[in-house]
Amino acid sequence: xxxxxxxxxxxxxxxxxYRQLMDQVRTLIAAGRIAADEMLPSVRQxxxxxxxxxxxxxxxxxxxxxxxxxxxxxxxxxxVATVTTAQPSVRQRxxxxxxxxxxxxxxxxxxxxxxxxxxxxxxxxxxxxx
Amino acid sequence: xxxxxxxxxxVTKRFGDxxxxxxxxxxxxxxxxxxxxxxxxxxxxxxxxxALGLQTPQQGTVTVFEQPAxxxxxxxxxxxxxxxxxxxxxxxxxVRQIIAYTRAxxxxxxxxxxxxxxxxxxxxxxxxxxxxxxGQMQKLSIMLALGHKPDLLVLDxxxxxxxPDARRKFLATxxxxxxxxxxxxxxxxxxxxxxxxxxxxxxxxxxxxxxYDDELSQLKDSVKRIRISVNGALPADLQDLPGLLICDxxxxxxxxSVQNFSADLPDQLRSQWRAEVAVEDLNLEEIFLELHxxxxxxxxxxxxxxxAR
Numbered sequence: 001x002x003x004x005x006x007x008x009x010x011x012x013x014x015x016x017x018y019r020q021l022m023d024q025v026r027t028l029i030a031a032g033r034i035a036a037d038e039m040l041p042s043v044r045q046x047x048x049x050x051x052x053x054x055x056x057x058x059x060x061x062x063x064x065x066x067x068x069x070x071x072x073x074x075x076x077x078x079x080v081a082t083v084t085t086a087q088p089s090v091r092q093r094x095x096x097x098x099x100x101x102x103x104x105x106x107x108x109x110x111x112x113x114x115x116x117x118x119x120x121x122x123x124x125x126x127x128x129x130x
Numbered sequence: 131x132x133x134x135x136x137x138x139x140x141v142t143k144r145f146g147d148x149x150x151x152x153x154x155x156x157x158x159x160x161x162x163x164x165x166x167x168x169x170x171x172x173x174x175x176x177x178x179x180x181a182l183g184l185q186t187p188q189q190g191t192v193t194v195f196e197q198p199a200x201x202x203x204x205x206x207x208x209x210x211x212x213x214x215x216x217x218x219x220x221x222x223x224x225v226r227q228i229i230a231y232t233r234a235x236x237x238x239x240x241x242x243x244x245x246x247x248x249x250x251x252x253x254x255x256x257x258x259x260x261x262x263x264x265g266q267m268q269k270l271s272i273m274l275a276l277g278h279k280p281d282l283l284v285l286d287x288x289x290x291x292x293x294p295d296a297r298r299k300f301l302a303t304x305x306x307x308x309x310x311x312x313x314x315x316x317x318x319x320x321x322x323x324x325x326x327x328x329x330x331x332x333x334x335x336x337x338x339x340x341x342y343d344d345e346l347s348q349l350k351d352s353v354k355r356i357r358i359s360v361n362g363a364l365p366a367d368l369q370d371l372p373g374l375l376i377c378d379x380x381x382x383x384x385x386x387s388v389q390n391f392s393a394d395l396p397d398q399l400r401s402q403w404r405a406e407v408a409v410e411d412l413n414l415e416e417i418f419l420e421l422h423x424x425x426x427x428x429x430x431x432x433x434x435x436x437x438a439r
Contacts, residue, residue: 011326014411016347044309051302053163054309055330059347106406109361 001034003041003049017052021060026069029080036083039076133160135282135314136181136199141190142338143176150176151187152338158316163308165325165346166318167418168335174318175215177335178286181316182212194282208236210282211275215290217267221260225253225270229277236278247273250299264291272300283307285317289324297324304328322414332414334421342421346414353417354391358405359383365403375420387412387420 007024009017028034043061047054061078064070070078108118136158143151150173158164158181168174179185180192183199192199195206219228225248233239248255251269253262262270268291275283289297305328307313319325325332325346332349334342342349353375358364360382368377373390388395396407412420 012323012413012415014350014413014416016350017326018347047305047309048302051298051305051327053305053328053330054311055162056347102400106400109404110406112361 001041003046006034006041007046007050009050009052011052017056018060018063021046021057022064025060025064029069034080036080038080039073040070040078040080042077134158135160135195136316137191137193138177138181139191141180141187141192143173143180143185143187149338151180153190154339156181156333156340156343158314159331160314161311162331163304163315163329164317164331164333165329166316166333166335167320167322167325167414168318169422170320172335173338174335175286178212178284178316178318182210182284184212208238208278209280210284211278211280213268213271213275213283213285213288215286217271219259219267219271219274221258223259224255225257225259225262226255228259228270229255229274232274233277238279239277240279243279244273244277247276247303251296265293265296268292269296269300272303276303279313281313283313283315283317285315287319288317289319289321301328322418326414334418336422349417350411350414352391353387353389353412353420355385355387355410355412355416355420356391356396356399357383357385357408357410358399358403360403360405365405368403376423389421 006028007021009020011017013020015023025034025040034040040061041049043054043057046052046057061070065072065078068081071081073079104118104122113121134157136156138154138156141151141154141156142149154177156177166174166177176185180187181199182194183192183202186200194202195209197203197206220231223231229244247253251273253266253270253273259267259270268288272285272288275285289300292300301324304315304317307315308328308330317329329346331344332342332346333340362382364379364382364384368374368379368384368386371386371388373388375387375389377384377386391409396409399405399407
């Protein structure tokens with residue numbers, strides 16, 4: 001698929017271009033627009049089509065490979081990693097809750113609530129959990 | 131052994147009693163596209179000229195392709211190209227004549243590339259050089275520099291006179307060079323948005339020294355703006371935060387930028403100060419301003435340096 005259709009790059013954004021690419025690859029995979037084992041456009045193709053430095057694209061691909069999102073296919077380029085059905089670890093799942101919890105903690109602090117008061121308010125909301 | 135194309139060590143360049151480069155150290159890595167960023171009059175042109183042996187510094191050493199910059203062999207010179215800010219080409223020549231004239235100086239020449247650029251950049255082969263506009267002159271000059279496929283291309287404010295369309299085409303040409311992986315580009319600019327697209331490295335010149343030299347993405351990852359608000363008074367040790375650039379405070383909230391941001395800093399601040407913390411990404415233009423804001427007293431130095439070349 002054409003890189004121009006896949007990615008939207010804002011060079012003047014505060015988010016480095018390699019991070020924009022990484023986020024967008026992740027989103028495309030999550031949304032099912034690129035499937036497991038599907039090949040991604042080459043570094044050269046992306047650099048030429050989006051008019052960005054090839055090193056930037058390489059960096060994004062390498063980091064996604066490190067994170068297990070992409071796999072390098074020798075002599076061919078990068079593909080979306082084969083899906084693993086294993087559930088992420090507890091720690092990883094806790095990690096994804098963290099931004100919300102931080103916000104909760106900050107708001108509670110601003111409202112001058114005590115730890116027990118916050119937990120008391122939170123508890124009924126968690127009644128469906130094991 | 132080294133992968134540096136240009137190496138500058140302890141270079142000082144003065145014009146009269148004005149010090150433009152002040153014990154500057156810099157090395158340009160092979161295969162990179164590097165943007166040299168600095169305010170007007172910060173000495174970018176002087177740096178580029180000293181880097182290529184076009185000006186003699188009072189102190190320090192400069193090497194290009196591992197040869198002394200002031201005694202480059204013809205072979206080394208044939209591997210580099212320099213596009214200055216003020217372009218002077220024979221006004222009485224036609225575009226095609228000046229191409230043929232320049233071509234004669236070099237052992238290798240890419241006719242296909244030149245033919246392509248002439249049509250892409252809409253330069254008339256039969257036009258007289260003297261009748262070209264500033265932008266067209268700049269295009270022609272860049273084109274002449276690309277003709278012999280230089281291993282090192284140095285450009286001084288290359289996009290200043292170009293319209294958006296020409297600028298895009300020029301940037302695309304730089305990317306072609308970047309894709310080769312072997313060739314090196316160094317260009318000075320104060321237009322940060324161009325740099326953001328094509329450069330992978332950025333060097334910042336301030337007060338006669340290179341104060342930042344790293345990957346562009348690294349710069350964006352490490353300079354961030356942070357907003358905090360606390361219950362009660364702002365912590366007194368805010369001023370001592372390492373890497374603090376600018377800080378504005380108002381009652382129980384403050385906004386400041388740091389130049390050595392790490393992912394765990396927000397958490398650290400939250401627990402240290404019991405503060406509400408929000409992090410903002412900055413683009414290159416904002417980073418450039420934050421980095422320069424810090425030293426207001428710079429302006430004196432830079433006014434003096436302006437146009438000293």
